Amino acid sequence: GNSVTQMEGPVTLSEEAFLTINCTYTATGYPSLFWYVQYPGEGLQLLLKATKADDKGSNKGFEATYRKETTSFHLEKGSVQVSDSAVYFCALRGSNAGKSTFGDGTTLTVKP
Amino acid sequence: EAGVVQSPRYKIIEKKQPVAFWCNPISGHNTLYWYRQNLGQGPELLIRYENEEAVDDSQLPKDRFSAERLKGVDSTLKIQPAELGDSAVYLCASSLEGRGIQETQYFGPGTRLLVL
Numbered sequence: 001g002n003s004v005t006q007m008e009g010p011v012t013l014s015e016e017a018f019l020t021i022n023c024t025y026t027a028t029g030y031p032s033l034f035w036y037v038q039y040p041g042e043g044l045q046l047l048l049k050a051t052k053a054d055d056k057g058s059n060k061g062f063e064a065t066y067r068k069e070t071t072s073f074h075l076e077k078g079s080v081q082v083s084d085s086a087v088y089f090c091a092l093r094g095s096n097a098g099k100s101t102f103g104d105g106t107t108l109t110v111k112p
Numbered sequence: 113e114a115g116v117v118q119s120p121r122y123k124i125i126e127k128k129q130p131v132a133f134w135c136n137p138i139s140g141h142n143t144l145y146w147y148r149q150n151l152g153q154g155p156e157l158l159i160r161y162e163n164e165e166a167v168d169d170s171q172l173p174k175d176r177f178s179a180e181r182l183k184g185v186d187s188t189l190k191i192q193p194a195e196l197g198d199s200a201v202y203l204c205a206s207s208l209e210g211r212g213i214q215e216t217q218y219f220g221p222g223t224r225l226l227v228l
Contacts, residue, residue: 004154036219043116043203043221044155089154093217098168099145100217102154 002027006090006103013080013110021075021106023064023090031092033057033066033073034100038087047075047088080110114138116220118204124226130192133223137185137206144181145217146189147203155203161187162209194227201225 007022025033035047035057048057053068062077073090090103117136125131137144143162147155158177160168163184172179176195181187191198201222207215 034216044205044219046216046218049216091154099157099160100155102156104153 002031002092002094002101004090004092004101004103006088006106008104008106010107010109013108015082015110015112016079017110019075019077019080019084019108021088021090021108023073023075023103025071025073025090025092027071027092027094027101029094031094033064034091034093035062035064035073035075036089036091036102038089038105040086044089080108082110082112084108085110116204116206116218118202118220118223120223121221122224122226124228125194126228127196128193130190131194131225132188132190133202133204133225135187135189135204135220137187137204138218141206141208141218142184143207143209144187145205145207146179146187147205149201149203149222151200158189158202194225196227199225199227 003026032051034049036044037047048059050057050066056065087105091100146158149155161181179189203222204220205217207217
């Protein structure tokens, strides 16, 4: 079955530092890949997505590239802010639609 | 446009009591999902509806959990009786799915359940 493995947290960075959160996946076919963000006390919000190999998703300074050869979808941001502190989830949806499969989340804390 | 609405936001009950959660999806979305998110983990699907039909309920513990989406719009998820291990956040999501089209799932804020 499908699975997603995320870099374990928590991750603590200083403001303006470079962020990478690793995500690798196992799936049959050609899944779509997603990053969701969950702020304290809130629901999941879609951060970015990519639907085919070599696509780059981007939003709010975050980027991730769909790498089929390494089955990865690592999240990056060049300069994090305190307001980026949240839990980040990598997820995939199979090519036949249906449910999303999530990683266990990575908690990011950005200190001033 | 309103997002996915869930109620209640928080619920505290004693074990063996029943509990129900309600979800109203984004207007026009034909597909509705219930997920459970345990502390420190990602969400896991409980049941997926396409319109009124439950098309994937393989992970729903049917001895105590039930769900319905009678008119293909809003949905209710019920637990009876609740157990201590049911403490979690219950997330509802919706999307518009069509032939050959896979759209984004939008999530509600969730219902945080604590079973004592």
